[in-house]
Amino acid sequence: MAKKNLKFDSLAIHGGQESDKAYGAVMPPIYQTSTYVQASPGDHKGYEYSRSGNPTRHALEKSIAAIEDAQFGLAFGSGLAAIDCVLKMLKPGDEVISTNDLYGGTYRLFKNMFETFGIIFHFVPMGAPETVQSHVNANTKLIWVETPTNPMLNIIDVEAIAEISKAADAILVVDNTFATPYLQQPLNLGADIVMHSATKYLGGHSDVVMGLLALSDKTLAEKLYFIQNCSGAICGPMDSFLVLRGIKTLAVRMQRHCENGEIIAHFLKAHPKVGKVYWPGFEDHPNHEIAAQQMNDFGAMMSFTLASGKLEDTIKVVSSFEVFTLAESLGGVESLVGHPATMTHASVPKEEREKTGVVDSLIRLSVGIEDAEDLMSDLDNALNLI
Numbered sequence: 001m002a003k004k005n006l007k008f009d010s011l012a013i014h015g016g017q018e019s020d021k022a023y024g025a026v027m028p029p030i031y032q033t034s035t036y037v038q039a040s041p042g043d044h045k046g047y048e049y050s051r052s053g054n055p056t057r058h059a060l061e062k063s064i065a066a067i068e069d070a071q072f073g074l075a076f077g078s079g080l081a082a083i084d085c086v087l088k089m090l091k092p093g094d095e096v097i098s099t100n101d102l103y104g105g106t107y108r109l110f111k112n113m114f115e116t117f118g119i120i121f122h123f124v125p126m127g128a129p130e131t132v133q134s135h136v137n138a139n140t141k142l143i144w145v146e147t148p149t150n151p152m153l154n155i156i157d158v159e160a161i162a163e164i165s166k167a168a169d170a171i172l173v174v175d176n177t178f179a180t181p182y183l184q185q186p187l188n189l190g191a192d193i194v195m196h197s198a199t200k201y202l203g204g205h206s207d208v209v210m211g212l213l214a215l216s217d218k219t220l221a222e223k224l225y226f227i228q229n230c231s232g233a234i235c236g237p238m239d240s241f242l243v244l245r246g247i248k249t250l251a252v253r254m255q256r257h258c259e260n261g262e263i264i265a266h267f268l269k270a271h272p273k274v275g276k277v278y279w280p281g282f283e284d285h286p287n288h289e290i291a292a293q294q295m296n297d298f299g300a301m302m303s304f305t306l307a308s309g310k311l312e313d314t315i316k317v318v319s320s321f322e323v324f325t326l327a328e329s330l331g332g333v334e335s336l337v338g339h340p341a342t343m344t345h346a347s348v349p350k351e352e353r354e355k356t357g358v359v360d361s362l363i364r365l366s367v368g369i370e371d372a373e374d375l376m377s378d379l380d381n382a383l384n385l386i
């Protein structure tokens, strides 16, 4: 891969990119085409049909590989389509050990789709790696890690899980959506595959739905490419262009997200109307040490509870913001607020969700890159209404 020795911020802009061969366009052209001319049967310029390959998608696939320090990248129509592709490497009877407080859509895909096809799932808390070890057996084929988790911001020790995974001859996949490669590079911590919902920070502007995979093992990459082409859940050239454009500003966006995240986390912790604040940058976070080791900074995702604990107060607060927008999703330049109990986790029974910390007054923030003072006064105004 070209430009391999660059540092992260430069790779986000140049990694895997070549200037356009036809007219020298600096930006990758959007090859909005389904098919490609052949001079004689089989004589083409590397592309035959856009499900199998498209130059704009390939530019993006090389970019994600470059910033995850990987050899291969694959792009899909959504994060879930990327996950679906990974799981299709398994056979009935194979077992998966997965993080228990998983992104809701991933849980639904595992439980309601792949379990019916005979894949066996163990959903376990991974804060202590021994718990993972205790579920390993001869059928363990895949370990699925999400860190930091949603919405409790638990941290999982990727290196420790990678050791367990290697010993079990399993494939370790890390959903790196919350951290982004700016904060952590799972392949360098021992993971085999890294997965992204590029809908979030990589796209960064809440204007596209997309999934990405990155990995360095050629055999695994060939299997995944086969499934990508076979099942066909690819993304289009326009969306590829948008995410490629998003990645170019990932480093500067993340820098500001992290600065704002730290300010807001401390602001909330000191606020009299706030109960607990969940953010891995706090020294009293249960896995702060691991976060400090495996991440370059602590990010801008956080959750907090209200001191009153009341549902009606919570609804009032989340409905009263002027800068934060009440919406699902995360990772865009604009600040978003979510209420897990009634939004993302509404389908989880109250008793179940409260066991993992998703109480009625839990509020999740995706802190954007606006002025931090505007964000603090917005939070303060809303909190002081109760």
Ligand SMILES: *Cc1c(COP(=O)(O)O)cnc(C)c1O
Pocket (backbone or CB within 6 Å): 078, 079, 080, 081, 103, 105, 106, 146, 150, 175, 177, 178, 196, 197, 198, 199, 200, 209, 210, 211
């Ligand atoms: C959003 C999300 C997904 C699913 O991605 P889509 O692009 O919505 O399909 C998976 N994992 C995490 C952590 C997410 O936030």
